[in-house]
Amino acid sequence: MEISVRELRTILNRVVSKHRDLQTDGFSMESCRGMVGLMDVSSICRLMLQKICQIHSLIGGIFREFDLDKSGCMSSYEMRLALENGGFRLNNKLYQTLVARYADNDIIDFDNFTCCLVKLEAMFKAFQELDRDGTGSVELNIVEVTNIPYIRSCFNLPANHTIASLRNVYS
Ligand SMILES: [Ca+2]
Ligand SMILES: [Ca+2]
Numbered sequence: 001m002e003i004s005v006r007e008l009r010t011i012l013n014r015v016v017s018k019h020r021d022l023q024t025d026g027f028s029m030e031s032c033r034g035m036v037g038l039m040d041v042s043s044i045c046r047l048m049l050q051k052i053c054q055i056h057s058l059i060g061g062i063f064r065e066f067d068l069d070k071s072g073c074m075s076s077y078e079m080r081l082a083l084e085n086g087g088f089r090l091n092n093k094l095y096q097t098l099v100a101r102y103a104d105n106d107i108i109d110f111d112n113f114t115c116c117l118v119k120l121e122a123m124f125k126a127f128q129e130l131d132r133d134g135t136g137s138v139e140l141n142i143v144e145v146t147n148i149p150y151i152r153s154c155f156n157l158p159a160n161h162t163i164a165s166l167r168n169v170y171s
Contacts, residue, residue, distance in 0.1 A: 004036075005033045005036050006032075008035065008036055009027050009028075009032040012032065012056065012111075015052075015053070015056055016056075016111065019110075021064070021070075022060065022063060022109075022110040023073040023107075023109045024109045024110040025109060026111060027114075028111075031111060031112075031114075031115040034115060034118075034119065035114075035115065037149075037152070038118060038122040038149065055118070056114075059114050059117055059118075062085075062086065062117070063082070063110055063113055066081050066082035068081075072110075074109075074113055075106070076095070076106070076108070079099065079108050079116075080095055082113075098116060101116075102115070102116045126149060126151075130144075
């Protein structure tokens, strides 16, 4: 049994509503769609739930640790510290892009932080798998690019879709 985007949203919002110290306006369908795309949706539902709970408590721990002023949300400075501590070494431009994408009124709330972290984690994992010799750079052709789960999920490409369907997205 697979977990649907709506079910994931219900579960996450239910879990997060029990943690009143974490500021959030709730997980949206769009952000949950992105996360389902990055997780192994072929897993049975129970395993998915365990995984979601593990990820949630892990991210909740990071969030609380780096919410230095205990405001219940992240400033761009706090988010940068949290990401650096998590091993995500990004340049200034990329940090600014992430803040612009995930901050509302200069703060990053818990659901936005979770989406950002899940996507970064998937992106780094995909890159590390491709960078087998550990040089920090990879060379890919377009077919290889579209086979990266992260890229597939960005375009909501189902498993059986091919390069041709990505071309349709662009055209
Ligand atoms: Ca939010
Ligand atoms: Ca804070």
